[in-house]
Amino acid sequence: MKEPSESNPLRIVLADDHEIVRAGIRRLLSVNRAIRILDEASNGQDLVDIVEYHKPDVVISDILMPKLNGIEALKKIREKKLDCLVIMLTAYEDSFHLENALAAGADGYLSKDIKSKELVDAVFNVIKGERVFSKSVVRLLQRKAVSSAELDPEPIVITKREQEILDLVATGKTSQEIADNLFISVRTVESHRYNLMQKLDVNNVAELIRYAISRGS
Amino acid sequence: MKEPSESNPLRIVLADDHEIVRAGIRRLLSVNRAIRILDEASNGQDLVDIVEYHKPDVVISDILMPKLNGIEALKKIREKKLDCLVIMLTAYEDSFHLENALAAGADGYLSKDIKSKELVDAVFNVIKGERVFSKSVVRLLQRKAVSSAELDPEPIVITKREQEILDLVATGKTSQEIADNLFISVRTVESHRYNLMQKLDVNNVAELIRYAISRGS
DNA sequence: ATGAAATTAGGTATTACTACTTATTTACTT
């Protein structure tokens, strides 16, 4: 890619479900004249459509959004082979989302508590081919690198049924209620719960629910 | 209060733990020259100090913030009899927070998905003595009004210790671990849990955690 | 059509939580 300039600006699309946050990103990016914001989405579904239409250079997207969350939207963008760089923005810095975002093909992962210069730099650095992370996220990555000793941590795959059960657990349903709800045995529900907890590396409902909620339940 | 103008502007303080959101609020308010942002806080503790120092006309604060959340900060502001109007901003529109914010003395409750004009209008309307709510919040209020049939629903009061335990429950700690952590008996922890569940009208950890998380744990 | 993954579900123990009640000791307010 040739050097961006005011006459040949970097073309960016934003996605966040809150007007205030979109305004904030616009403001933080506005210090640089070589950046142009083409359009904004307030949910993941719209984002995919907008990216397909505008073919931006860079997408800056929130994770938690209605209809389709940022990571799912990213997956669709990759599936459709839409050639653009995607930076995820998030209020919650947990390794679960981070890993999922990376597995889905994110080019960066930034905290919403980021300064103007850092955000602008991040955008230009992904254009150069780097992957960008905010400081706090780097710390998360380092901790993971040590604990897993794996360079390419395999993404956590949660099946359809497991997701269904996770959602019900998160709304406060007991295993018995879930079983009645889905017309299956309590034991089956318990199996799914057990498997979920193994996959997510947690030991109790509390953590399970934290994940469920952070996944958008 | 006399009419605000460019030479005699409305003095505002912001609070949100994310730079992007603060930038967004600044941007949305910047269309009006009779508004001046005096200072910003990134947590509730700082907010209280800043309000004490600047004595602003209006505070616009997030609820979920580190150290001290927006509602607790609001309570302190009221306790200290600092004369200012407080508008809460939130990403999560649930009646639990809404009621608590109102009980703590909030003058407005707005969604983060708010347009520039609406936000500016809200600020000027609270100055006039109105209480301001975004559309989605009004719907919440209406539903509550019908379901509770009470004009002034008494707020749910969670004590300091209960909050502490709620936070630990939400991080996935067992009662035993919480007991060890706080150097108290498991039975005490269980009592607190029981009382919390009564107050919040829930029957299991799952729902308890939903509250804890939505309260900012 | 065959293998892999997903869904189903039972067995067996152990631990944790939930549902109350009662009661003592602090802490704070008027």
Added chain:
DNA sequence: AAGTAAATAAGTAGTAATACCTAATTTCAT
């Protein structure tokens, strides 16, 4: 100084969740 709210904690039961293992179907893609 008295009164109220908060924090402490034990008793007694019953229910739910967690931690494994094993294993039969079902589904789905190559």
